[in-house]
Amino acid sequence: MFKLGSKKTDGTVLKQKTLGSRKTAARDNGDLAPMLVMLSPFLLFFFLFTVLPILSSIVLSFTSYDMLSAPKFVGLDNYHRMLVNDSVFSITVKNTLVFAIIAGPLGFLISFLLAWLVNEFSPKIRTVLSFLFYAPSLVGNAYFIWKVAFSGDSYGYINSLLLSIGAITEPIIWLKNPTYIMPIIIIVQLWQSMGVSFLANISGLQNVSRDMYEAGAIDGIRNRWQELRYITLPSMSHMLLFSAVMQIQSSFSVSAITTELAGYPSASNSADTIVSLMSDMATVRFELGYASAMSVVLFIMMVATRLVVGKILSAVQK
Amino acid sequence: MKLKYLLQKSSAGKAAVNRYTRSKFGNFMLFFILTVAGLFSTLPLVYCICTSFKPLDELLIFPPRFFVQRPTIGNYMVLPDLMASLKVPFSRYLLNSLFTSIVTTLFYIIIASMAAYVLSKGRFRGRNTIFWAVQFALMFNATTLAVPQYVIFSKLRMIDTYWIYILPQFASTLGVFLAKQYIEGYIPDALLEAAKIDGANQFKVFWSVVMPIIKPAWLTLMLFSFRDLWSQAPTGMIFTEQLKALPQVISQITTGGTARAGSAMAVTVIMMIPPILVFLISQSNVVEAMSSAGIKE
Structure with a gap:
């Protein structure tokens, strides 16, 4: 319907016509050396402190390793044990998936929606509102307030509120009840993980060119919804992918919140996630080989999700 | 010259301009809803600040109170x-x-x-x-x-x-x-x-x-x-x-x-x-x- 210089600013379209395709323009440069110089500091540390540990963790997943004696190669034993014999693991997989499927997309949508709305205001108001939504990630591990709020006796904030308005007659033991525990943790997770995606989206919105909006108005965009659909979202595609990846990362890795609120193990494992089980294996039971195998399986799940989400996002943008 | 022109173009759009006017009421409602949601998300921060001003007996009080009744700077002193x-x-x-x-x-x-x-x-x-x-x-x-x-x-x-x-x-x-x-x-x-x-x-x-x-x-x-x-x-x-x-x-x-x-x-x-x-x-x-x-x- 609207052809607004595809994803780039109109300046680009103009220049591309005169310079030819970007490939021919870029190929004839002798810029390889400075490029590599700029890349190398990160690459060095990335390899040393991230890639190497990940590779060793993958290797460890095929061993039995208690951190005291040397790792012993056991082939696929860890994987066999996890996928066939460990009934707790399958529960944690289920919990993690439920969690990721609900909290991930919700967090993604809310963080974009909030950023979009907040960005409409003048810089001063925008700063204040941004601060309010960024605050939860400032306080770090402040889940304890939720613990007080959802406390199981009649003195918990929620219980005493519900009791006083007569909605319930006796206190609900929120954090020990499998029915309530998942929704509660999803809410807390959404609240806590908003900061990164929200701020990334805000920063993205600040660079959507004003010319695009003006051009859009000339081309017949009539209201904010059309503007969102045909200008803002396409210009934001890269930031949206970033925030989607962050949501995948955080929603699959929930563990501190559940451990803090519901304890580990939680009532009939109803809130245990892969990472909380894995942390237990790695730091309490010292079964590092087994924990590494879980890490690998979780990694595969997340990568698969990332690929699917990438497909969905690019399909939506067409 | 061209460079400067392009630079200005692509770094434009700092603050959102009011392109389509929403009613004043609509603006106010939006601001109101966002503020309420924002305040909700700052509750833990507020709780921390309140608690830091609570005297010892209020810290121990049961049931715990959210806000501080008799603030003191003793905790800081x-x-x-x-x-x-x-x-x-x-x-x-x-x-x-x-x-x-x-x-x-x-x-x-x-x-x-x-x-x-x-x-x-x-x-x-x-x-x-x-x-x-x-x-x-x-x-x-x-x-x-x-x-x-x-x-x-x-x-x-x-x-x-x-x-x-x-x-x-x-x-x-x-x-x-x-x-x-x-x-x-x-x-x-x-x-x-x-x-x-x-x-x-x-x-x-x-x-x-x-x-x-x-x-x-x-x-x-x-x-x-x-x-x-x-x-x-x-x-x-x-x-x-x-x-x-x-x-x-x-x-x-x-x-x-x-x-x-x-x-x-x-x-x-x-x-x-x-x-x-x-x-x-x-x-x-x-x-x-x-x-x-x-x-x-």
């Missing part, structure tokens, strides 16, 4: 005494924390942005592979990485030195990913070509064309990086008292049971001030002025 009992002057810990957080954040922004620039605009074999590695590394849970990392740190003799605070942050993939997405989204190739035609080399292009445009991205990165570094307490990595940072010392101050709960909260509140300052700096005109100066150059 005892802090100097608590600090006096430390083995090393408090200022040393503060200096360690400030030094490592600020220096590391600044260097990390540059390192990550450079890498992001190369990964999005460089044309060489293996570029995509590296970027996928960066993205996938984000998804590998850190729990099982601690032991291999510790081995690497000790092989490099980083244990019990300042380096343990600084170097691991440079491997963080989040910043590279954020900056890379930002560069791909908002820096057209034509702009870089124009800069090169004007005679700028790659470093110059990066520093005076790319960095100013991606300012919103690195400001965001500054927030995250500083916040994480400020609160980091690498366990089992630092043994020399002179090298410890605030978070490690704070756990010493605050382990004193309920009697010190108020002071513990007071310390928590004080510890939140620097990240809040960084937030305000990132939103203020100071940085705005700095980076638009870069464009005019």
Whole structure:
């Protein structure tokens, strides 16, 4: 319907016509050396402190390793044990998936929606509102307030509120009840993980060119919804992918919140996630080989999700 | 000339202009809803601040109250005494924390942005592979990485030195990913070509064309990086008292049971001030002025 210089600013379209395709323009440069110089500091540390540990963790997943004696190669034993014999693991997989499927997309949508709305205001108001939504990630591990709020006796904030308005007659033991525990943790997770995606989206919105909006108005965009659909979202595609990846990362890795609120193990494992089980294996039971195998399986799940989400996002943008 | 024109174009749109007028009432309602949602999300912050002003009997009261009834600054006043009992002057810990957080954040922004620039605009074999590695590394849970990392740190003799605070942050993939997405989204190739035609080399292009445009991205990165570094307490990595940072010392101050709960909260509140300052700096005109100066150059 609207052809607004595809994803780039109109300046680009103009220049591309005169310079030819970007490939021919870029190929004839002798810029390889400075490029590599700029890349190398990160690459060095990335390899040393991230890639190497990940590779060793993958290797460890095929061993039995208690951190005291040397790792012993056991082939696929860890994987066999996890996928066939460990009934707790399958529960944690289920919990993690439920969690990721609900909290991930919700967090993604809310963080974009909030950023979009907040960005409409003048810089001063925008700063204040941004601060309010960024605050939860400032306080770090402040889940304890939720613990007080959802406390199981009649003195918990929620219980005493519900009791006083007569909605319930006796206190609900929120954090020990499998029915309530998942929704509660999803809410807390959404609240806590908003900061990164929200701020990334805000920063993205600040660079959507004003010319695009003006051009859009000339081309017949009539209201904010059309503007969102045909200008803002396409210009934001890269930031949206970033925030989607962050949501995948955080929603699959929930563990501190559940451990803090519901304890580990939680009532009939109803809130245990892969990472909380894995942390237990790695730091309490010292079964590092087994924990590494879980890490690998979780990694595969997340990568698969990332690929699917990438497909969905690019399909939506067409 | 062309370059300047393009620069202005692509860095336009700082504040949203009122393009379609919404009714005043609509604006007010939107503001109202956002404020209510925002206040809800700041409840824990408010709770911390309230608790830090509670006298001892209110801390112990049952049922616990959210707001403070009779505020006192006693929890803050005892802090100097608590600090006096430390083995090393408090200022040393503060200096360690400030030094490592600020220096590391600044260097990390540059390192990550450079890498992001190369990964999005460089044309060489293996570029995509590296970027996928960066993205996938984000998804590998850190729990099982601690032991291999510790081995690497000790092989490099980083244990019990300042380096343990600084170097691991440079491997963080989040910043590279954020900056890379930002560069791909908002820096057209034509702009870089124009800069090169004007005679700028790659470093110059990066520093005076790319960095100013991606300012919103690195400001965001500054927030995250500083916040994480400020609160980091690498366990089992630092043994020399002179090298410890605030978070490690704070756990010493605050382990004193309920009697010190108020002071513990007071310390928590004080510890939140620097990240809040960084937030305000990132939103203020100071940085705005700095980076638009870069464009005019």
